[in-house]
Amino acid sequence: MKSILPVIVFLVAFGSLFSQRNEDKHPLLTDRFLARAALFIPARTVQVGAEGNIPSNNLGDIDFDESFGIGGTQNTLNFDFIWRFSRNKFWSVRGQYFRVASEGGAVLEQDIEWQDYTFQAGSSATAGYGLSLYRIFFGRAISTGQKHELGGGLGIHGLNTYAFIEGEAFINDISTGFRRERVKGFLPLPNIGVWYIWAPTPKWAFSATVDWFGIKIGDYSGGLWNLSPGVTFQAFKNIGFSANYHYLNYYANVTQNSWNGSFDMTFKGPSFGVTANF
Template identity: 55%
Template sequence: MKGILTIVVFLVTFGSAFSQQEDDKHPLLTDRFIIGAGWYFPARDVKLGVEGNISIGEIEELEDIDIDRTLGLNEGDKTFNFNFLWRFSKNKFWSVRGDYFRVGTSRNVILDEEIEWDEITYPVGGEANVSYEIGLYRIFFRRAISTGQKHELGGGLGVHGLNFKASIEGEGFVGGTSAGLERSDISAFLPLPNIGFWYIWAPTDRWAFSASVDWFGIKIDNISGGLWNVSPGVTFQIIRNLGVNVNYQFLKFNVDINKDSFKGSFDLKFSGPALRILGNF
């Protein structure tokens, strides 16, 4: 929270240095720089596979034995998120947007299902430490198609990058024989391109309603993947250089890889509200 307050103070101070004259348009339609920071509260569904034979299902948290967890991660956990927009062309038709958030967990659990990971079996009822960390990056180059006093419609091309790390540590078995304490790790960076569209309707210079959608599906040789990123929201402009945004974000990301060097699958779904403080100038 202190970090967000620091950002807000910086944005207000920095934005006040610009002597821009107010007009009837909402700043989301006119300003060159928009920076947002806040919290995302997603429900999560995380599934992964390695070497084509790993199956990670429901597991129980050791402390409260609640099977409505996936990999020991609470659905109600919040995560910091950050985004920016820069209209870099003189006529403000061209812009670039970036987004970032990360989630992670590390917990001791009792396995509710057998896990086979990279030829090592972790049995039902065994105690293990399971952890993972997901960082999601999005960079999107945009072009306004239609603009007006109260609206903006546009589209563009971008890429989502998924940085994924996961591990499990516990007593493992190979072919029914105990291998003692074993630790298995995986890490991968998965880029997935996308096309996208957005629309902003601002009936006043204070209120703006927006919606965006990114999509892509690809299958090349032994790699296939898909992406949906949908985000409707509303923005209220508190003062000239400071606003607040509330939106709902649904993100689904899946990739299957079947190569000699790596075989695996990643199926991630996040959905929930987000609250951001916006600085614009």
């Protein structure tokens, strides 16, 4: 929680410098720039697989939550912004960033195959993963009014992720000693999306955004869901407070030099933040 305080102080100080807006409408509908810093508390479900050069019939995605006890919730920061860059404010660019990372250890209940190595049941092993999300979205307002805005557009999610397992590893039942095997990759996923804002008063606004992408071509598949309903209370002229619920699911087959495998990651939970508008 302490890490978000400097950001909140900055937004309050920066937002107080700007005051021009339509007093009869909520700033989510009128202002050119809006930024939000929030504490995100997601529950996590993570499955990762990594294939090697030795053929195996037992490969599959590993449930990191069940195998290594990395489930539960985690506190992290979520940043997002809206910039209506056109003169009529119909066109906008939107961005989002957050990062999660976790690791844990356990005595394995069953063999785990990771790349060309086997971590055997009954041995101790540690595993971890990390994900950094970069979202850029270009959109246009389709319908606007005194109390609402509906829009849609195209964007891209950049997923920078890694995973590792470490412990005593075996190849064909022969120990190779203690090893740390790590995979990593960057995957850009395009998406289409829509948003809707309903502001019954200049103080209260309810919003929802939905991003989606899915594709399957031969052995390749990948996709995402990014949903975020929320409410914003405009406490001061340039400062507000918000509560949102996020559901984010990313999955893909990865065929890169540093990673040949797949992942399926889901993060869902509330976020509580402060907004600045001008």
